[in-house]
Amino acid sequence: VSTIYDGKTHVAEPTTAVWTLGKPMRPEFSLEPGTDFLNHGSFGAPPRAVLEAAGRWRNRLEANPDVFFREVLPGALREAASALARFVGARPQDLVFVDNATAGMNAVLRSLSFSPGDEILASSHVYGAVRQAIRHVCERSGAKFVVAELALPVADAEALVSSLAERMSERTRLLVLDHIASPTGLVFPVAQLARLARARGARVLVDGAHAPGQIALDLPALGVDWYVGNCHKWLFAPRPCGFLWAHESAQDGLHPLAISHDYGRGFGPEFDWTGTRDPAAWLAVVDAIRFLEALGADRVRAHGHELAVASATKIARAWDSVLDGPAALHGSMMAIRLPGRLCRGLAADRGGARELMSVLIAEQRIVVAVMPIGNALWARISASVYNQPADYDRLASL
Numbered sequence: 001v002s003t004i005y006d007g008k009t010h011v012a013e014p015t016t017a018v019w020t021l022g023k024p025m026r027p028e029f030s031l032e033p034g035t036d037f038l039n040h041g042s043f044g045a046p047p048r049a050v051l052e053a054a055g056r057w058r059n060r061l062e063a064n065p066d067v068f069f070r071e072v073l074p075g076a077l078r079e080a081a082s083a084l085a086r087f088v089g090a091r092p093q094d095l096v097f098v099d100n101a102t103a104g105m106n107a108v109l110r111s112l113s114f115s116p117g118d119e120i121l122a123s124s125h126v127y128g129a130v131r132q133a134i135r136h137v138c139e140r141s142g143a144k145f146v147v148a149e150l151a152l153p154v155a156d157a158e159a160l161v162s163s164l165a166e167r168m169s170e171r172t173r174l175l176v177l178d179h180i181a182s183p184t185g186l187v188f189p190v191a192q193l194a195r196l197a198r199a200r201g202a203r204v205l206v207d208g209a210h211a212p213g214q215i216a217l218d219l220p221a222l223g224v225d226w227y228v229g230n231c232h233k234w235l236f237a238p239r240p241c242g243f244l245w246a247h248e249s250a251q252d253g254l255h256p257l258a259i260s261h262d263y264g265r266g267f268g269p270e271f272d273w274t275g276t277r278d279p280a281a282w283l284a285v286v287d288a289i290r291f292l293e294a295l296g297a298d299r300v301r302a303h304g305h306e307l308a309v310a311s312a313t314k315i316a317r318a319w320d321s322v323l324d325g326p327a328a329l330h331g332s333m334m335a336i337r338l339p340g341r342l343c344r345g346l347a348a349d350r351g352g353a354r355e356l357m358s359v360l361i362a363e364q365r366i367v368v369a370v371m372p373i374g375n376a377l378w379a380r381i382s383a384s385v386y387n388q389p390a391d392y393d394r395l396a397s398l
Ligand SMILES: Cc1ncc(COP(=O)(O)O)c(C=O)c1O
Pocket: 041, 042, 100, 101, 102, 103, 127, 129, 130, 178, 180, 181, 182, 207, 209, 210, 230
C-alpha cells in the first residue's frame, strides 16, 4: 500500500513565490480566452495545478481499484477531511465530505423530524434548491415554511438580523441561514442570528456554499448545529467537493442521502462511504488549500473584496443604478440592479434571468450571474484571483 499512497506524494511542495493576483493568474486556470468571467461564484474554477492533483489521485485509483477503495481511500479521505477541518477551525471528526452543498443541506433537512405546527424559517434570499428541499420536508411533515422577506437595498447588518428575528416564534424549530446569500453576496451575521434562534429553542442549519475561501471561517465559534460548505467555489477544489460539519451534539440521527454499509455506525463512517464514487475532488482539497495558502488566503480575500466593491460601484454609476447593500456586508461578490433597458422586456423570474445570461454570453462573451430578486433582475458580479479591474469594463459599458 505504501508504494501506492504514502500520504505525501500527491501534494505539491509549498512555494515561496509571491504571485501577482489578477491578469497574471489567468494562465493558471483553463478559462477560455476572450471571455470575461465575472461569475466565479456559481461553479468556481479549479486551477490547473489542483486539477492535476485530482488527476494523479484518479491514476492511482485506476492502477488498482481494489487496493485503492479498500485500503487507501479510508485513510486518505480522513486525512483530507482533517486538512479541511483545520482550515475551517473544526475537529476532524466533526467534518465529512458530501458531493455538494445541495446534498449536504438535504442530508440535514431530511434527517430531522418535524410535526404539524412546527416552523422552519429562512430568508426570501435562500438558495432556490434549498427552498425546494425545505418545501419537500414541510409537505411531508405538515411543518410550516416561514419566509422572512428581505428587501433590497439592505441598509446595514441590523436589517439582515431584524428581517429574520421578526419572523422567529416559539414554534420555530429550525432556522436555515445562508452565510453568504446567493442572489447578492450579502454576508449574514450568522453568530448573532444563531444566538437569537437558539435562545428560542430553535436549531440552526447554515448554508455556507460560498463561504470557504471567500471569508475566514471558524465554524465552532458560530454557535450553530450544522454547517454545509462547498470547496469547489472559492476554495479552488475540483468539482464536486462539498462538506458537512456537525456540532458533536448534533450528529446523532444525521444520515447521508444514500444509506450504505455503515448505517448506524456513527457520523463519520456513515458519510465516508455512501457507495462507489470518484473521490478525487475530495482528496485534492488538500492541494486546493495549498493553492490558496500559497497565494495568501487573506490577500486573496482582500483582492476579491476590493475588486468586487470597486467594480460594482463603477457599474452602478455607469448604469445609473443601485447596489444591493453597503460594501462592508460583502466578501467577493456584489449585486447591481439591472436597468430596464438591459432587461429586453424579460420577466423578472428564473426563466428571464437564465435567458439574459445566455444572451450576454452569446452576444458579449460576458459571463455574469443574473438573479431575479423581488420584481427586478440583478447582475451579481464575482471577483476571483484571476480577475482584474478591466474585466468589468465591457459589462459597465453596456
Ligand atoms: C447559497 C447556495 N447554496 C447552495 C448552492 C448549491 O451548490 P451546489 O450546486 O454545489 O450544490 C449554491 C450554489 O450556487 C448556493 O449559492
